[in-house]
Amino acid sequence: MTDAVPVFAQPSPLVRRVPIDRPWTWLAAGWRDLRSAGGVSLAYGLAVILASAVLLLVLVAGGQTALILPLSGGFLLVAPILAAGLYETSRRLAAGLPVSLAAALAGCRANASQIGLMGVLLLLLHLAWLRIAFLLFALLVGDSPADLDRLVTEVLLTRRGLPLLVVGTAVGGVLAALTFVLSAVSIPMLLDRDVNVFTAIATSFVAVRENLATMALWAAIIAACTVFGIATLTLGLAIVLPLLGHASWHAYRDLVR
Numbered sequence: 415m416t417d418a419v420p421v422f423a424q425p426s427p428l429v430r431r432v433p434i435d436r437p438w439t440w441l442a443a444g445w446r447d448l449r450s451a452g453g454v455s456l457a458y459g460l461a462v463i464l465a466s467a468v469l470l471l472v473l474v475a476g477g478q479t480a481l482i483l484p485l486s487g488g489f490l491l492v493a494p495i496l497a498a499g500l501y502e503t504s505r506r507l508a509a510g511l512p513v514s515l516a517a518a519l520a521g522c523r524a525n526a527s528q529i530g531l532m533g534v535l536l537l538l539l540h541l542a543w544l545r546i547a548f549l550l551f552a553l554l555v556g557d558s559p560a561d562l563d564r565l566v567t568e569v570l571l572t573r574r575g576l577p578l579l580v581v582g583t584a585v586g587g588v589l590a591a592l593t594f595v596l597s598a599v600s601i602p603m604l605l606d607r608d609v610n611v612f613t614a615i616a617t618s619f620v621a622v623r624e625n626l627a628t629m630a631l632w633a634a635i636i637a638a639c640t641v642f643g644i645a646t647l648t649l650g651l652a653i654v655l656p657l658l659g660h661a662s663w664h665a666y667r668d669l670v671r
Contacts, residue, residue, distance in 0.1 A: 418671055419624050426613070427603070428671040429620045436668065437632040437661075444661025447504045448653075451513045454503055455656035458518065462496060462655055466648045484547040486644050490590045490637065491540040493655070494597035495533040498522050500659025501602045501666075508667075521605060528604050528611045535611075536593060543589050547582060554578040594633050595622050602666035621669045632665065 418428040448455045473481050502521025506513045522529050554577050570579070599621050600614035609617075622629045636658055643654035 419620060427607075427609075427617045429617065429624050430669055430671055431624050432628055432668060434627045434631060436628055437635055437665070440632070440661040440665045440668065441635070441657070443664040444504075444657050444659070447507055447660035447663075448656050450507055451503050454513050454515050454518055455500065455660070456652060457515050458499055458503075458659075459652035459654075459656045462651055463648050466651070481544070484544050487547070487586055488540045488543045488589075489644060490640055491543060491593045492536050493640065493658075494593070494601050494662070495529075495536050497655060497659030497662065498529060498601055498605060500656055501605050501663045504660045504663035505606060525604050525608060528609070528614070529601065531611045532597070532601055532604060532614070536597065539589055539593055543586065546585055546589075550578055550582050550585070554581065590637070591633070594629075594636075595619055598622055598629060598632075598662075599666040599670055602663050603670060606666070617670060625669065 417431045419431070420426055420428055469485070470482065473479055473485075499515075499518035499521065503513050503518045505521070506517060511517075554574065596615050596618060598618045600611070600618040603609060603614045603617060604611065639654045639658055640651075643650035
């Protein structure tokens with residue numbers, strides 16, 4: 415717990431080394447915040463579900479149902495920025511400040527330009543995933559899928575879909591891992607401190623590097639919870655997103671001195 419590694423040669427944030435089982439402590443702290451600010455947290459989660467439902471309706475109405483599966487698969491790439499208001503709620507709880515949905519959303523304005531840059535970066539990763547997913551489908555299966563039914567059938571029920579499933583999962587895993595390394599502590603840090611996006615990303619990289627086993631466990635927990643949330647037709651995200659958002663704030667506070 416006393417070990418700390420500087421991110422830059424000059425005075426900079428210090429990253430702590432923590433035990434491998436620490437993610438369970440972060441989850442417990444996140445659950446306490448969820449209970450303490452249940453109204454705000456659940457409203458935030460429901461807002462994500464509502465936004466997902468609206469996007470689904472838009473895709474169906476526009477005849478773009480084939481986008482539903484890759485968009486769902488890329489949720490992990492943009493989830494860190496979606497949880498910014500939850501980080502602010504946990505910050506306010508720790509400081510003994512009143513919490514509200516308005517305060518949660520307003521917290522991002524403290525360092526809006528840098529948080530915005532981070533959001534753009536994650537969005538670009540998500541767009542890259544969409545392009546790669548359809549390119550892989552075209553290369554390994556045939557032309558681009560016209561609808562969701564054909565996409566699911568080709569991927570899961572045909573021999574041609576097996577290479578696509580394997581390669582697509584591998585590529586998606588690499589992009590998800592990259593996103594995790596870039597954002598594990600960077601977005602909470604941008605919200606909490608007057609730093610730029612490069613410092614925040616470097617700090618996140620060092621935090622993952624110096625706690626590789628711990629952060630691998632944390633990434634696995636995040637992935638498992640997110641898959642559960644999406645598998646319940648996104649209804650589970652009403653709990654999963656607030657829980658992981660609050661827990662990620664405590665991970666940042668534990669890892670960055």
